[in-house]
Amino acid sequence: MLLDAELRGRLERLALIGTRRVRGVWSGRHRSVRLGESLDFADYREYHPGDDFRRIDYNLWARLGVVLVRLFEAEDEMPLRVVIDTSASMGFGEKFETARRLAAMIAYLGLASGERVRLVTVPAPGRPALQGPWARHIGAWRRLESWLEGLEPEGGTDLPAAARMMAAPGAHRGPVVLVSDLLAPGWEQAVDLLGTVGGGVVVHVLSPAELDPDFTGDLTLRDAETKAEVPVSVSDAAVARYRQRMDAFQADAARRARRVRMEYIRVLARPEALEGALRELVAAGVVR
Amino acid sequence: MSLLAPAALGLLALSIPLVVLYMLRSRRQRLVVSSVRLWEGEEEYVSAALPWQRLKITAALLLQLLTLAAFALLLARPFYQEATPLGPHTVVVIDTSGSMALAGRLEAAKSEARSLVVDVSEAQLVSLIEAGPRARVLAAFARDPNELRSQIDALVVSGGVEDLDGALRLARGLATPDRATSILLLTDGGIEGMVAEPIGNARHLLFDDVEDNVAITAFGAGAPGEGVARLFLEVTSFSASSTTAEVETRVDGLQVGTTSIRLEPGQRAQRYVPVDAGPGQVVEAEILANSDGNPLDDEAAAVLGANTYLTIAVMGEGSPFLDALVASLSGFGPAAGTSPDLVIRDGGSAAEVDRPTWLIAPVEPPPGVTITGRLENPVVTYQRSGEPLLDGLDLSELMIAEADIVQARGWLPLVQAGDVPLVLLGEVAGHRVVYFTFDLVRSNLPLQVSFPILGARIIEWLGGGQVSTAATAIAGAPIPLAPPAGSRTQITMPDGGKRELDGNVIEFLDTGQPGIYTVAYVAEDGATTGGFVAARQFAAAEAAGSSRRIATVSDEVGELEETTLLREWAPLILALILGLVLIEWWVAFGRPLPRFRKAEA
Numbered sequence: 001m002l003l004d005a006e007l008r009g010r011l012e013r014l015a016l017i018g019t020r021r022v023r024g025v026w027s028g029r030h031r032s033v034r035l036g037e038s039l040d041f042a043d044y045r046e047y048h049p050g051d052d053f054r055r056i057d058y059n060l061w062a063r064l065g066v067v068l069v070r071l072f073e074a075e076d077e078m079p080l081r082v083v084i085d086t087s088a089s090m091g092f093g094e095k096f097e098t099a100r101r102l103a104a105m106i107a108y109l110g111l112a113s114g115e116r117v118r119l120v121t122v123p124a125p126g127r128p129a130l131q132g133p134w135a136r137h138i139g140a141w142r143r144l145e146s147w148l149e150g151l152e153p154e155g156g157t158d159l160p161a162a163a164r165m166m167a168a169p170g171a172h173r174g175p176v177v178l179v180s181d182l183l184a185p186g187w188e189q190a191v192d193l194l195g196t197v198g199g200g201v202v203v204h205v206l207s208p209a210e211l212d213p214d215f216t217g218d219l220t221l222r223d224a225e226t227k228a229e230v231p232v233s234v235s236d237a238a239v240a241r242y243r244q245r246m247d248a249f250q251a252d253a254a255r256r257a258r259r260v261r262m263e264y265i266r267v268l269a270r271p272e273a274l275e276g277a278l279r280e281l282v283a284a285g286v287v288r
Numbered sequence: 289m290s291l292l293a294p295a296a297l298g299l300l301a302l303s304i305p306l307v308v309l310y311m312l313r314s315r316r317q318r319l320v321v322s323s324v325r326l327w328e329g330e331e332e333y334v335s336a337a338l339p340w341q342r343l344k345i346t347a348a349l350l351l352q353l354l355t356l357a358a359f360a361l362l363l364a365r366p367f368y369q370e371a372t373p374l375g376p377h378t379v380v381v382i383d384t385s386g387s388m389a390l391a392g393r394l395e396a397a398k399s400e401a402r403s404l405v406v407d408v409s410e411a412q413l414v415s416l417i418e419a420g421p422r423a424r425v426l427a428a429f430a431r432d433p434n435e436l437r438s439q440i441d442a443l444v445v446s447g448g449v450e451d452l453d454g455a456l457r458l459a460r461g462l463a464t465p466d467r468a469t470s471i472l473l474l475t476d477g478g479i480e481g482m483v484a485e486p487i488g489n490a491r492h493l494l495f496d497d498v499e500d501n502v503a504i505t506a507f508g509a510g511a512p513g514e515g516v517a518r519l520f521l522e523v524t525s526f527s528a529s530s531t532t533a534e535v536e537t538r539v540d541g542l543q544v545g546t547t548s549i550r551l552e553p554g555q556r557a558q559r560y561v562p563v564d565a566g567p568g569q570v571v572e573a574e575i576l577a578n579s580d581g582n583p584l585d586d587e588a589a590a591v592l593g594a595n596t597y598l599t600i601a602v603m604g605e606g607s608p609f610l611d612a613l614v615a616s617l618s619g620f621g622p623a624a625g626t627s628p629d630l631v632i633r634d635g636g637s638a639a640e641v642d643r644p645t646w647l648i649a650p651v652e653p654p655p656g657v658t659i660t661g662r663l664e665n666p667v668v669t670y671q672r673s674g675e676p677l678l679d680g681l682d683l684s685e686l687m688i689a690e691a692d693i694v695q696a697r698g699w700l701p702l703v704q705a706g707d708v709p710l711v712l713l714g715e716v717a718g719h720r721v722v723y724f725t726f727d728l729v730r731s732n733l734p735l736q737v738s739f740p741i742l743g744a745r746i747i748e749w750l751g752g753g754q755v756s757t758a759a760t761a762i763a764g765a766p767i768p769l770a771p772p773a774g775s776r777t778q779i780t781m782p783d784g785g786k787r788e789l790d791g792n793v794i795e796f797l798d799t800g801q802p803g804i805y806t807v808a809y810v811a812e813d814g815a816t817t818g819g820f821v822a823a824r825q826f827a828a829a830e831a832a833g834s835s836r837r838i839a840t841v842s843d844e845v846g847e848l849e850e851t852t853l854l855r856e857w858a859p860l861i862l863a864l865i866l867g868l869v870l871i872e873w874w875v876a877f878g879r880p881l882p883r884f885r886k887a888e889a
Binding site for chain 2: 088089090091092095181183184185207210215217218219220221222223224225226228229230231232233234238241242245246249
């Protein structure tokens with residue numbers, strides 16, 4: 001069980017907040033990029049044959065002699081897509097378990113808020129991504145949970161491909177939550193692209209051992225995903241320089257996400273990670 | 289520097305594989321991490337194709353090469369040669385006579401001996417002989433430095449004259465035909481004529497340090513009064529400056545008087561000190577506050593004679609000096625018609641000797657002695673050292689008008705003028721005899737201060753020690769014992785120590801310490817059944833602290849000096865290796881101190 005009953009109860013009292021217009025299939029509570037049938041006036045346009053007569057503004061026709069019809073805002077459901085990184089690099093420490101529970105928590109939040117939710121994995125290079133089914137009701141939670149439990153960290157990461165898939169034209173346009181360690185080439189491009197889709201959150205999952213390496217000596221470090229090897233003499237000075245690069249990496253990720261109007265939260269892969277992440281989501285205004 | 293096992297230097301060849309190991313590329317441990325992206329920039333660019341790398345001279349490599357070289361050198365056993373007086377068998381003779389107490393001579397000799405015995409190897413043997421008043425072997429054919437050191441440490445200065453002749457006899461007795469034996473004499477040389485020189489197979493290490501010294505050189509009882517004894521006291525200055533000696537006299541440990549004596553450099557002062565003491569009491573004299581080079585000769589002790597009475601008959605011409613001498617002796621008196629116990633024969637015939645006799649220029653000599661002529665105005669050139677009768681007496685100013693030239697085979701000359709004996713000791717028909725070859729009244733001897741002492745000692749000696757005005761002897765002289773049947777002897781030493789002797793021991797020999805010896809005979813039930821007190825004095829001849837070099841045979845000594853000792857550098861090299869290993873450990877792994885300080889900062 002990814003989420004215990006107590007946490008689920010708390011999540012059911014919260015709701016996801018959409019900050020951008022969405023485009024969904026079904027009507028809902030969020031302003032859509034389309035025009036529709038709500039009570040909120042949006043614009044005028046010239047009458048075309050076939051338009052509903054009830055939307056003709058007769059006052060303007062009488063005063064100006066031009067036949068215009070009133071347009072109204074549409075309200076759609078918010079299609080929430082949670083992209084989870086299942087690459088081999090996520091298999092270190094408790095990163096993947098933490099990422100999976102984070103994805104579950106956000107998906108549950110969406111379901112509890114009455115949104116349409118879909119879980120997607122980041123594809124490995126040259127391979128298709130795994131996409132879960134769309135779910136809209138809390139009753140579909142068990143299905144999503146079992147789908148998540150079936151994932152294993154393995155293979156490489158193609159974050160740009162995942163971003164392109166999210167940005168592809170289609171019926172759904174809404175926020176994307178990326179749960180990843182971003183330790184893959186092209187993460188910058190991916191974040192930029194996701195920012196154009198509909199906003200969302202970059203959840204940066206890192207393990208404590210990645211922040212503070214506990215090995216020393218002459219080593220050949222091997223990349224879990226790319227299998228690339230780097231001969232390194234891990235000294236105190238080298239570790240200090242690594243920490244500087246790690247700090248710069250996190251700062252860069254946060255800056256890049258916020259530049260494309262996405263929220264950024266960093267989560268350390270620990271058992272209490274969900275509590276901290278939830279607090280940060282609330283603080284960022286994503287959840288209320 | 290030479291090597292005992294030079295083949296071990298072949299281990300230096302191990303430096304080649306050691307260097308090769310440093311040139312081989314180390315196989316790094318492979319560690320899988322989530323990503324190497326953030327480690328980029330830290331990589332060391334190495335060519336994976338070549339197993340070799342350029343040799344980098346590091347501190348660790350240098351330290352390991354040095355350690356290997358030191359280890360090879362250690363196994364090669366480098367050594368150097370050091371000359372040592374020790375031969376295959378060395379007999380070390382250490383002088384413990386009274387003069388060795390002067391200016392720490394004995395301590396210097398012991399230190400020298402200790403440094404020698406430390407070098408004893410498996411192929412060398414060392415024997416140790418103490419040349420005290422009684423020469424004795426302390427260790428024979430020993431090669432254990434600890435045993436030898438303990439024997440050397442236990443040596444103390446005696447108050448007597450060294451028996452160097454006896455020690456050399458013992459040393460020669462230790463010689464074995466299968467092993468070259470050499471003698472090493474650690475002594476101040478003693479007194480001229482003490483040993484027959486030169487000494488073969490020997491080497492003499494001279495200890496001749498000197499310091500100022502003021503000594504009691506003679507102490508004895510003079511003519512008694514009624515309950516009053518006259519103590520004869522002689523104090524001699526061996527100092528380079530004038531001094532005043534405050535001499536305290538004691539009877540049975542209680543102070544009875546103090547005599548102040550002013551002494552010029554080299555001066556000898558003599559005093560008679562009357563004390564209220566009787567037979568059997570202990571009289572002592574001590575120079576107060578005398579911090580000189582030899583503390584042993586600052587005290588003297590004597591025991592006043594017991595009440596045994598012997599008669600003396602003066603026969604022949606006689607003289608008032610002899611009469612006064614006899615009258616002054618406690619325990620002796622003139623014979624009154626009865627058969628005397630002792631005889632003083634002044635002139636006349638000595639052809640028949642039937643009791644202990646003091647012969648003074650007899651016309652007819654005793655059996656075994658031949659008069660061959662006469663010598664006018666003989667000058668004293670020899671005075672036997674270590675002789676109890678002459679101890680502390682100086683006869684160099686003795687002037688004689690005429691003396692007989694005698695041939696006395698088997699007699700012991702005490703005083704000589706060249707080859708002509710003036711005073712002899714001997715035995716005739718089983719009786720002790722003292723023979724003066726000159727007439728007393730034709731000499732200045734009766735006028736000298738030493739005459740009463742010499743006369744008293746002669747008469748005491750003739751009396752067989754049964755009676756003495758002051759029972760005393762030089763340190764080292766044995767104390768005769770006569771324990772009753774079933775008793776054992778308990779002796780309290782001058783330093784307070786106790787000695788227990790079996791009842792069958794009739795002589796106590798360990799009398800090197802000057803001072804008072806209390807002898808008690810203890811029965812089986814613990815009751816004291818008798819005893820007496822004996823005194824042993826510091827030998828006056830030792831107080832001067834004279835020294836001389838003893839002649840030794842040169843060719844043997846030459847061989848001896850060529851003896852060398854092989855000393856290995858192993859301890860030094862081991863320390864070097866240990867230091868190198870510690871430095872290497874510090875460099876390679878630890879450096880704990882700087883890191884610790886950094887952590888604290």
